[in-house]
Amino acid sequence: MKKTHIALLVGIAALIVGMLAFSADFSTYDTVNSARNKPGKFVHLIAKLDKSKPVEYDPINNPNYLSFYAVDSLGGQTKVVYHNSKPADLEKSERIVMTGKMNADHFECKNILLKCPSKYKDDKEQLQKTVVDQTTSN
Amino acid sequence: MKFEGEHLLPGQLGHFFIILSFVASLLATIAYFTASVQKDALLKNSWLKFARKAFLVQVGGAFIIFAIIFYLCSNHLYEYMYAYKHASKELEYKYLLACIWEGQEGSFLLWIIWHSVLGTIFILRRKSPSIEGWEAPVMTVISFAQFFLLMMILGIYIFDVRIGNSPFTLTRNEINAPIFGQPNYLTFIKDGMGLNILLRNYWMVIHPPILFLGFASTIIPFAYAYAGLQTKRFGDWVKPVLPWALFSAAILGVGIMMGGKWAYESLSFGGYWAWDPVENASLVPWLILVAGLHTMVVYKATGHSLRASYLFSFLTLGFVLYSTFLTRTGILGDTSVHSFTDAGNSINNMIKTFLAIFFIGPLIYFYRNYSRIPAIHKEENTNSREFWMFIGSLVFFLTALFIIAVTSIPVYNKLPLIGRWIAKFHGGPLAMPENSEFFYNKIIVMVAIIIGLLSGFAQYLKYKDTQKAYFRKGIVLPTVISAALAALLFVVYPFTYRKEGLGFLITIYTAAFATIYSLITNTMYIWSVLKGKVMNAGGSIAHAGFALMILGMIISSSNKEVISNSRVNGLTIPVGKDPMTKQDDNPQDNLTLIRQLPTRMGDYEVTYQKDSSGHEKGRKFFQLLFQKKNAATGKTSESFHISPDVYVMKDNNMSSNPDTKSYLSKDIFTYVSYALNDANNMDTAQFKETEIAEGDTAFYSNGILVLNGVTRNPNNEKYHYSPSDLALMADITVIAKDGAKYKATPLIEVKGMEATNYDDTLYAQNLFVRFAGVSEGKKIKIGIKESDRLIDFVTVKSFVFPYINLVWLGLIIMALGLIFSMIKRANFNNKQAAVILVLAAVGLFYMFLLAN
Numbered sequence: 001m002k003k004t005h006i007a008l009l010v011g012i013a014a015l016i017v018g019m020l021a022f023s024a025d026f027s028t029y030d031t032v033n034s035a036r037n038k039p040g041k042f043v044h045l046i047a048k049l050d051k052s053k054p055v056e057y058d059p060i061n062n063p064n065y066l067s068f069y070a071v072d073s074l075g076g077q078t079k080v081v082y083h084n085s086k087p088a089d090l091e092k093s094e095r096i097v098m099t100g101k102m103n104a105d106h107f108e109c110k111n112i113l114l115k116c117p118s119k120y121k122d123d124k125e126q127l128q129k130t131v132v133d134q135t136t137s138n
Numbered sequence: 139m140k141f142e143g144e145h146l147l148p149g150q151l152g153h154f155f156i157i158l159s160f161v162a163s164l165l166a167t168i169a170y171f172t173a174s175v176q177k178d179a180l181l182k183n184s185w186l187k188f189a190r191k192a193f194l195v196q197v198g199g200a201f202i203i204f205a206i207i208f209y210l211c212s213n214h215l216y217e218y219m220y221a222y223k224h225a226s227k228e229l230e231y232k233y234l235l236a237c238i239w240e241g242q243e244g245s246f247l248l249w250i251i252w253h254s255v256l257g258t259i260f261i262l263r264r265k266s267p268s269i270e271g272w273e274a275p276v277m278t279v280i281s282f283a284q285f286f287l288l289m290m291i292l293g294i295y296i297f298d299v300r301i302g303n304s305p306f307t308l309t310r311n312e313i314n315a316p317i318f319g320q321p322n323y324l325t326f327i328k329d330g331m332g333l334n335i336l337l338r339n340y341w342m343v344i345h346p347p348i349l350f351l352g353f354a355s356t357i358i359p360f361a362y363a364y365a366g367l368q369t370k371r372f373g374d375w376v377k378p379v380l381p382w383a384l385f386s387a388a389i390l391g392v393g394i395m396m397g398g399k400w401a402y403e404s405l406s407f408g409g410y411w412a413w414d415p416v417e418n419a420s421l422v423p424w425l426i427l428v429a430g431l432h433t434m435v436v437y438k439a440t441g442h443s444l445r446a447s448y449l450f451s452f453l454t455l456g457f458v459l460y461s462t463f464l465t466r467t468g469i470l471g472d473t474s475v476h477s478f479t480d481a482g483n484s485i486n487n488m489i490k491t492f493l494a495i496f497f498i499g500p501l502i503y504f505y506r507n508y509s510r511i512p513a514i515h516k517e518e519n520t521n522s523r524e525f526w527m528f529i530g531s532l533v534f535f536l537t538a539l540f541i542i543a544v545t546s547i548p549v550y551n552k553l554p555l556i557g558r559w560i561a562k563f564h565g566g567p568l569a570m571p572e573n574s575e576f577f578y579n580k581i582i583v584m585v586a587i588i589i590g591l592l593s594g595f596a597q598y599l600k601y602k603d604t605q606k607a608y609f610r611k612g613i614v615l616p617t618v619i620s621a622a623l624a625a626l627l628f629v630v631y632p633f634t635y636r637k638e639g640l641g642f643l644i645t646i647y648t649a650a651f652a653t654i655y656s657l658i659t660n661t662m663y664i665w666s667v668l669k670g671k672v673m674n675a676g677g678s679i680a681h682a683g684f685a686l687m688i689l690g691m692i693i694s695s696s697n698k699e700v701i702s703n704s705r706v707n708g709l710t711i712p713v714g715k716d717p718m719t720k721q722d723d724n725p726q727d728n729l730t731l732i733r734q735l736p737t738r739m740g741d742y743e744v745t746y747q748k749d750s751s752g753h754e755k756g757r758k759f760f761q762l763l764f765q766k767k768n769a770a771t772g773k774t775s776e777s778f779h780i781s782p783d784v785y786v787m788k789d790n791n792m793s794s795n796p797d798t799k800s801y802l803s804k805d806i807f808t809y810v811s812y813a814l815n816d817a818n819n820m821d822t823a824q825f826k827e828t829e830i831a832e833g834d835t836a837f838y839s840n841g842i843l844v845l846n847g848v849t850r851n852p853n854n855e856k857y858h859y860s861p862s863d864l865a866l867m868a869d870i871t872v873i874a875k876d877g878a879k880y881k882a883t884p885l886i887e888v889k890g891m892e893a894t895n896y897d898d899t900l901y902a903q904n905l906f907v908r909f910a911g912v913s914e915g916k917k918i919k920i921g922i923k924e925s926d927r928l929i930d931f932v933t934v935k936s937f938v939f940p941y942i943n944l945v946w947l948g949l950i951i952m953a954l955g956l957i958f959s960m961i962k963r964a965n966f967n968n969k970q971a972a973v974i975l976v977l978a979a980v981g982l983f984y985m986f987l988l989a990n
Contacts, residue, residue, distance in 0.1 A: 005528065005529075005532070008529060008532070009532060009536075012532070012533065012536055013536060015584075025571050025572065026547075026564065026568055026569065026570070026571050027568075027569040027570060027571055027572060028564060028565055028566030028567060028568065028569055029551075029566055029567040029568075029569050030566055034566060038565070042571070042572040043566075043569075044569040044570075057812075059728075059730045059812050059931065059933045060730055060732070060931060063728040063729060063730045063811070063812060063933040064726045064727070064728050083726065084727070084728065084811075085728040085811035085812040085933055085935070086812055088784075088793075088794065088812070088813075099569075099572070110572075115471075127223070127312075127313055128313050128314055128315065130331065131309075131313050131315045131317075131327075132315045132316070
């Protein structure tokens with residue numbers, strides 16, 4: 001390694017690190033309650049759809065408004081508002097990873113990632129369930 | 139208990155061949171290693187002979203295993219877990235291969251197969267100058283990798299720990315369900331689970347094999363680097379390995395972009411690249427491989443950069459395995475649109491061991507030999523080509539490290555001490571920043587600027603030392619031309635990407651200039667310096683292609699336009715501003731199209747005309763008519779159909795597949811973001827009957843119906859009756875309050891004692907019209923039903939991607955450039971070269987530009 005190289009390498013690396021430090025506002029994974037403690041801050045929320053409460057989506061009046069209730073593993077609950085179309089498998093999802101900000105009365109969601117059972121073919125419990133379902137319904 | 143109807147022989151055979159291959163790969167490793175350290179020529183030779191046999195036994199075994207899995211899946215032998223999980227009877231034949239590599243075991247097997255093919259080529263061509271003398275150490279590495287990969291599918295128990303997941307396990311042994319208590323359980327399993335709907339696509343058939351060939355082939359530079367250290371012929375390995383490294387870069391590059399094309403054209407991600415962890419994990423090895431390619435070329439020309447070539451060759455495979463670790467152990471679970479599961483602790487630990495040995499092992503070996511690797515101690519001149527090539531490689535390498543460092547965020551949270559430390563100081567587990575794509579893009583755009591400029595002017599420098607006059611003579615003209623072209627582009631077709639502010643917009647412009655610069659300088663270099671000798675111009679062609687691809691990405695993403703904006707049709711009140719940022723940044727990108735009602739979308743008037751089912755069960759296509767009308771004359775200047783579809787799977791999960799209208803200059807890309815589930819749309823309204831005669835009028839809430847006449851046994855586009863039938867069709871004109879006229883033709887058919895009504899639906903008016911029966915005199919009974927809910931609609935998202943074809947064209951040119959270089963460096967004869975080039979060119983053009 002030559003001196004010029006080292007100088008350049010350090011320079012470039014510094015540039016990258018500098019840009020990172022300058023701009024990166026890394027987010028956190030949160031529960032409903034911990035997200036409530038930092039209102040307005042962009043967080044990742046892992047929760048489940050609360051099936052006992054209504055899912056509101058009326059694509060004719062507004063295809064860009066979805067609201068539902070989410071509950072996390074610690075029992076924290078929140079209303080979620082998502083200004084986008086309703087993901088097709090929302091009701092079937094087992095887990096929802098949402099990004100967005102907690103407001104006074106709801107979680108303003110920017111992005112939804114669904115984890116659906118059918119995608120988990122390698123998950124043993126799920127397979128078991130599928131087999132039992134398929135073979136008993138026939 | 140004796141079970142009925144099982145076919146146990148193929149599984150037993152399969153299991154036998156897995157164990158045989160596994161043992162053979164271990165023996166091949168030992169024998170090749172012994173041969174590689176053996177001084178005595180005679181002994182060495184006999185070890186080599188044995189090692190080859192062992193390796194070929196492993197190869198044969200791998201192909202037989204594959205054939206048996208194919209047999210299980212194609213014959214729907216659901217007593218086997220693998221066939222049950224991945225095959226199904228309705229699965230089209232062309233997806234049989236796809237369903238094999240859908241599973242973890244199958245994709246490991248694919249990797250094994252490619253290593254087998256590469257290893258076999260080595261053995262067959264062992265007398266060729268590029269392999270002679272390298273076979274033993276190189277094959278030691280390949281055999282050793284096979285040992286690990288085969289272990290992943292071994293499926294034997296040592297005490298209570300299962301080593302690997304065999305593809306030949308039986309369903310009844312894997313799953314607890316009451317039916318397996320019955321001897322005839324197989325009769326209850328009607329069908330397998332089949333291939334995931336998202337994967338039923340021809341890309342699923344070809345993308346994994348190409349990508350895995352890319353991954354598998356990175357073992358060759360790795361193995362040669364190892365061989366260089368082991369044989370102490372520290373610099374000799376570079377020349378023979380270069381064509382392999384070029385091959386690998388071409389295949390891996392194409393494989394990655396195939397994934398992008400797939401995502402673009404058939405998944406609803408809305409683009410070809412999203413910085414998803416899985417995409418990143420395959421890009422990183424490619425970047426390091428390309429860095430290594432350049433340092434190898436530098437070494438061959440000047441003797442510099444040998445140590446860097448070692449490092450990059452080792453790390454390329456190292457990061458392939460790190461990707462495997464990221465994507466197969468479930469550690470990325472919450473961060474990716476791809477779904478991962480962890481295949482169990484035992485597999486995870488094996489992957490970690492494999493990774494540790496192939497990542498850390500060579501680094502230690504490299505470190506211990508570091509001082510013995512020859513290096514030139516005089517510094518490179520800053521006016522030499524090798525200096526800037528090295529800098530470029532370094533930039534690629536650092537870019538790779540940056541990408542993988544960010545992609546690995548979920549890993550940090552799980553590290554024992556560091557994870558706790560993060561939680562404490564960061565206030566929770568670390569996650570991506572709010573605008574994660576921009577987070578990558580702002581750095582990558584910088585990289586594009588540096589690489590564009592470097593790959594542009596470095597060609598006009600000579601190795602070692604360049605006369606100023608020579609450099610100036612070459613570089614001035616292309617620089618002027620590219621500056622002019624860039625200026626022209628900016629004036630004629632300015633970028634509209636203002637979302638991230640002026641600073642970023644200027645950066646994008648700079649990057650566009652840099653890529654144009656690289657494109658022009660490299661293209662002109664082929665004529666001005668190489669005098670048009672295309673076979674020598676592989677490097678320039680690859681650079682020009684790469685630059686074109688990046689330029690295409692810059693243009694298509696900067697001027698990407700969402701045309702399905704809800705605000706355009708007045709149906710929706712804008713939701714307003716984000717209360718936090720005070721910016722209007724809520725995505726309002728979905729538009730609801732009511733059947734038969736033309737709706738404004740960008741420059742187009744779009745009508746959802748009808749839906750139709752595909753030949754797969756549960757698949758529904760929505761036919762959308764796009765029309766561009768001249769505002770003044772009202773004439774239609776452009777008209778086409780786009781038919782995105784929605785697929786409802788057996789388990790009721792839905793998958794949405796886009797459809798694209800491709801022009802040379804732009805793509806109109808549309809997918810269904812929400813569609814009504816038929817079951818949820820039960821209509822409760824009732825028909826109201828009125829009696830009317832020809833010429834009479836009936837009313838509904840939004841207008842009138844006029845009966846024009848009644849036709850007996852109509853034979854037209856809609857109905858086909860012969861005079862012997864008994865059918866009556868009413869010809870009705872519906873006139874809405876706003877003056878719009880519609881035609882309705884309900885029909886009643888009498889067969890024997892039964893009458894059947896064929897209602898007509900006017901979706902735009904929410905109106906059902908029924909021919910309910912005949913009445914006295916000349917009157918007929920008309921049923922009118924007005925639904926209280928909209929009958930049929932679909933919500934879509936639609937983008938215009940301008941000049942996206944530049945991306946694919948650039949990729950093709952880059953791949954061909956790499957192949958040109960490979961042919962040149964591997965000394966293929968003209969006939970071989972022609973065959974390779976024609977095949978590659980036809981294949982690439984077909985896949986990326988024509989097949990859609």
